[in-house]
Amino acid sequence: MTNSDGLPRAVIAAHGDFAAGLVSAVQLISGRGDACRALSNSGLDAASLESAVRAAIAEHGATVVFTDLPAGSCTIAARKATRETPEVAVVTGVNLPMLLDFVMKEGTDRAAAERAAAKGRDAIAVAPAPVRAP
Amino acid sequence: MSVALYRIDDRLIHGQVVVGWGQPLNVAFIVLVDDAVAASDWEQDLYRAGVPPEMELAFESVESAAAKLPALEARAEVGIVLTADIDTMQRLIDASGRITKVNLGGIHHRAGRDAKLRFVFLTAKEEGQLRAMAQGGVTVTAQDVPACTPVPLGDVLAGTGA
Numbered sequence: 001m002t003n004s005d006g007l008p009r010a011v012i013a014a015h016g017d018f019a020a021g022l023v024s025a026v027q028l029i030s031g032r033g034d035a036c037r038a039l040s041n042s043g044l045d046a047a048s049l050e051s052a053v054r055a056a057i058a059e060h061g062a063t064v065v066f067t068d069l070p071a072g073s074c075t076i077a078a079r080k081a082t083r084e085t086p087e088v089a090v091v092t093g094v095n096l097p098m099l100l101d102f103v104m105k106e107g108t109d110r111a112a113a114e115r116a117a118a119k120g121r122d123a124i125a126v127a128p129a130p131v132r133a134p
Numbered sequence: 135m136s137v138a139l140y141r142i143d144d145r146l147i148h149g150q151v152v153v154g155w156g157q158p159l160n161v162a163f164i165v166l167v168d169d170a171v172a173a174s175d176w177e178q179d180l181y182r183a184g185v186p187p188e189m190e191l192a193f194e195s196v197e198s199a200a201a202k203l204p205a206l207e208a209r210a211e212v213g214i215v216l217t218a219d220i221d222t223m224q225r226l227i228d229a230s231g232r233i234t235k236v237n238l239g240g241i242h243h244r245a246g247r248d249a250k251l252r253f254v255f256l257t258a259k260e261e262g263q264l265r266a267m268a269q270g271g272v273t274v275t276a277q278d279v280p281a282c283t284p285v286p287l288g289d290v291l292a293g294t295g296a
Contacts, residue, residue: 015149043252045144045242046218071184073148079180 008108010064011056012094013039013049013074025096032103037062041074049073053081057088063108064116066094089113097123136209137165140226143239144218146171147181147191150239154279155214156189162211163190167199167226168218196222200229207232220263227272236267238276238290250290253278261291 012019019038027033037060041049053065053074065078070092082088089110091098098120102112138159143151146166155161164185171177172195185191194202199215206213217223220241227233240253247255254276256264268274268287275284276295285295 043243043255045240045244045255046146047144048242048244049145069149069153071147071149071152071186073145076145076148076180076184083176 007035008064008102008105008112009035009037009060009062010066010099010102011037011039011053011060011062011078012066012099013041013053013056013078014066014068014094015041015072015074018068022094022096022099026099026103029096030100030104035103036099039074041072041077046073046077049077050080053077057081057085062088064089064091064102064113066091066099066102068092068094091117091120093117093120095120095123136212137203137207137215138212139214139237139239140223140233140235141214141216141237141239142218142220142223142241143216144242145240146216146218147184150279151214151216152185152189158280159212159214161189161214163192163206163209163213165192165194165199165202165206165213165215167194167196167215167222169195169222172198196225196229199226203230203232220260220267224263224267227267227270233272235273235275237284238264238274238287239278250293251276251285251295254290256291264291 012022019040023033023036023038026036037056039052039056044052067074067078075092078090082090091113098116101119102116139155166181172193178193182191223236238254241255243255246257249255264274264287274287276290277284289295
């Protein structure tokens with residue numbers, strides 16, 4: 001699936017203000033915050049959250065839904081909302097490197113989602129311990 | 135009793151249940167009681183994907199859950215029994231005759247519901263259902279995560295539990 005303008009567009013569905021914070025950071029770093037639509041699960045029951053995800057995908061022309069917890073209500077809602085649209089990928093465990101990869105590179109299809117997910121995974125590391133001066 | 139929590143939560147399997155309660159209580163099993171989910175392989179796969187491999191997840195109808203509650207309560211490990219709505223929990227209470235405490239974990243906003251707590255919104259009908267549940271001898275409190283203080287049903291309904 002591609003958007004009418006061929007640009008990557010994603011919905012980020014997460015707990016509390018996490019999605020809005022990520023979009024803010026994407027905008028600050030890349031200027032491409034408008035590629036992402038933030039959605040919070042705050043106060044929404046399961047059916048309302050699923051409807052909100054479905055509406056956000058349609059309104060934003062999103063080809064990927066990024067969610068935070070694999071076990072979370074946002075992931076459940078995103079998977080239910082995309083059950084009939086397999087061209088829209090759901091990626092769990094969203095982080096900033098993942099989103100930056102998605103918005104800055106070409107491609108709106110599942111391969112782009114998988115590439116972004118790999119980038120996000122690769123960014124997780126424990127920094128080497130500093131060497132103490134003798 | 136090894137069932138630590140009989141919880142009403144419209145999100146069913148999610149972070150508060152798996153992580154928020156699951157880790158501090160060392161939950162070994164979750165029983166999701168929902169007639170529709172119990173009949174849907176696709177939904178079961180969806181919820182199973184949200185549970186860590188060391189945590190057992192069972193799907194039951196109200197009828198089958200009621201029959202299995204004595205065995206579940208006799209298990210050595212700690213478990214949680216979940217329903218998505220008040221009606222299902224009341225049916226489980228009636229069918230099993232064993233439940234004395236119910237946790238309101240999340241009844242979120244939708245049209246027709248009024249805010250009672252940050253995570254509890256109720257219609258007038260649902261308020262009546264909860265009053266009837268309490269009058270039937272069940273202690274009902276609202277508590278989304280263990281770190282928060284349980285709010286008695288009276289305070290929930292009065293809107294004074296915030």
